Amino acid sequence: MNAVTASATGFLARYEGLTGRLPGDPAPRRAARDILLSAGLPHLREEGWRYTNLAPLGDARFHEALTEASGFTGDDDLPSLGGLSELPRLVFVQGRFSSAQSVLPELASVRSFAANAEFGALANPGRDRLVALNTMLAEDGAIIEVAEGVDAGSLVLISAGRDIHGTPVAFHPRHSIRLAAGARLTLVEMAVGHGQYLHNPVTEIVLGEGAALSHVRLQNEGLAAYHLATVYADIAARATYDSFTLCAGARVARTELLVRLHGTGGHAAINAAQLLRGAQHSDFTTVVRHEAPGCASRQTVKHVLAGRARGVFQGKIEVDRLAQKTDGYQMNQALLLSPDAEIDCKPQLEIFADDVKCSHGATVGELDSEQMFYLVSRGIPQAEARALLVQAFLGEALDMVADEPARAMLDDVISSWWVHEG
């Protein structure tokens, strides 16, 4: 316990050093500090963290003063946008908003957390200690709002990180996305970078009645980075939250999506693919809470694991007593490409209503040797056959990304991953 608590000491010292310089009300930050002080960072003995070890985070010494120098601003550090390049975009470098590189949208209101710091009601530092860490140290972030009935089209949100001359840095952006009743938005989030750094974003999403958010997320951080993202989504009646996450980067990553369906007829899709190799570790954890009757949730999560990579999936569907006629579905599939890869999954159902339809499934295995034989016997080289089968496997999840430019961007990431792997 002491060793683990110690891992937060670097962050706590940093907080003390920044006192008076952080934006917004200091009270929630102090409360978050107290949580970290007493409980430290999450550790393996906690049920929700049994598969992801944050101990290395404590060993890494993150750069002290981040508030000013960002270390780089070049466009070279931004991801290739392809079909997304024409869209409005918000660029964050080392967690700070870079207005020079951004193109603001016309139909959505965008403000920065640095100038309008306010902590939302969804994030729960008491339950999620990475959120406490974020609350304590958040300096900037995007506040995106779409007014009632407005279709704001597509928006790209980019985060670029890197170490500064070999010294790792840590940034904790705080984003907030609010769609009023009937509003629509497609948000494409991309996290990229080089070297060792910690990206610990917290995103709070509030969807009004009948609103629709399509949320495409790419996590393609540098291979020495830590990516620890927590996303909260509150979904009102008849609103739709449709998300897809591709995890391909970072040394240690955890994405936690906490979705609450609190109005009748709400709909949530939480799909994901994890593409890992080397010594990568990526944990995709979801909690979908059905609190109102007649809501539906869908999850398809696929893992492709090579090298010594370790994939983790923890998915929980909670059905409240009031949430009759819930329709919950969850599928988790893993493909192990190497003898040293590992998958750990925990798909969970917690059900307190009787008139529900909930199911989950999980499969783990290697490439089907008969399918391989079929392709190879028709003259397709081994490596290409493998690539084809893996892409077909991932296709099932990727096909759920309706937005074409976003889908094309994800396809590019997967093909280039395959070039390295093959």
Place this chain on the structure above:
Amino acid sequence: MPAIAETLNTVQSVADNGYKWGFETDIEMEFAPRGLNTDIVRLISERKGEPAWLLEWRLAAFSAWQGMEEPVWALLNYPKIDYQDSYYYAAPKKKAGPASLDEVDPELLRMYEKLGIPVSERAILAGVEGAEARPPMAVDAVFDSVSVATTFRSTLAKSGVIFCPISEAVREHPELVRKYLGSVVPPTDNYFAALNSAVFTDGSFVFIPKGVTCPMELSTYFRINAKNTGQFERTLIVCEEGASVSYLEGCTAPMRDENQLHAAVVELVVLDDAKIKYSTVQNWYPGDAQGRGGIYNFVTKRGACRGARSKISWTQVETGSAITWKYPSCVLQGEGSVGEFYSVALTNNHQQADTGTKMIHIGKNTTSTIVSKGISAGHSNNTYRGLVRILPKAAGARNHTQCDSLLIGDLCGAHTVPYIECRNPGAKVEHEATTSKISEDQLFYCRQRGLSQEDAVGMIVNGFCREVLKELPMEFAVEAQKLLAVSLEGSVG
């Protein structure tokens, strides 16, 4: 419940809430002082006439237990247990372990008769007790802390089978007990196993030598009778190369407003080509409709498939206990070994069950099957918790898991918590889980054909559990079906 079919009917009137085994038997008992300390551990060991090594073993377990914390990860909610407020040893005053059945206290025999347990060899052979002709079954009857009778021992001995109370095995076959005891569930395995290792009193020991197929079903019947006592039994079954046995376990307790603790450990060992089929019908007193009383059932059951092509099959029907915490597991070490887990867990009123299995695949081409059916009614909570772990050397390992939950009423909960950990690409693991309620269509179909609501639900529930019930020995399966119906009483309407 290794009871005869009519038992249910004949004792139907005994209890008012459907629990037919809730009577108390007045037997003169000897108790150790209340509470738990090293003196109690020493006293138990002394009463059992144990060798020094076993006392040391118990004391080591006790000291480990004192340093451990009660696990809180299960989805169970119960007041803190005061381990000092219980008796850890309670035995009928008559000499423990009588030499022959004639020496057993007639009051005890009457109790077993009332429960429908065949502890008399003659009656069974004469076919008096069972209406239909049934094959003989050897029974070890454990009453509170001691085994009071073991039947058919001489018949079994002719085949080389050892079937006796474990306290006797410690004396008669120390080399076997010492070799295997704690080899599957080490004394420090978990909180309740450590507690059991320190204070276990009796249980059964089964040894099937090389190449022998046990000539009859073996059965142990556990009965908690005394007030404020915990039951801590220990069962050890060893099948040498090519041997096989089918073993049944049943349990009941009187109805009381207080909670009683039951923390058992069961260890199974199978060598090359050996097979153990272990069936349980757990029917401890579940508490009343308001959730008062009932047994706290914290059990560690684990089997080691040490040999190639060995097999362990767990089948359980869990209808009793206020709290169930139980995960019969298989360690699949031998190449091509097989683990199976078939479970029906039914909770009603305020019962809580957190049960499932662990399948640890270590050897090549090991396979496991898990079929779990959870039924929740009333205000109860029913959780399936299972682990399938494939280790790096387990190439070609296979697992298939199916867990289904059925909810009856809108005040209960059904939960599924599977853990899948795979470290071999050549393994195939499949898991499916569903949660649903009894469909209106099915109910309508039955009602329309003149079945009462309760009979219809009973029938649908039996259909839901069929995959598991068919794994039980035949007469057990009949009992289990009736038990399910009885346990559901009052949950529909």
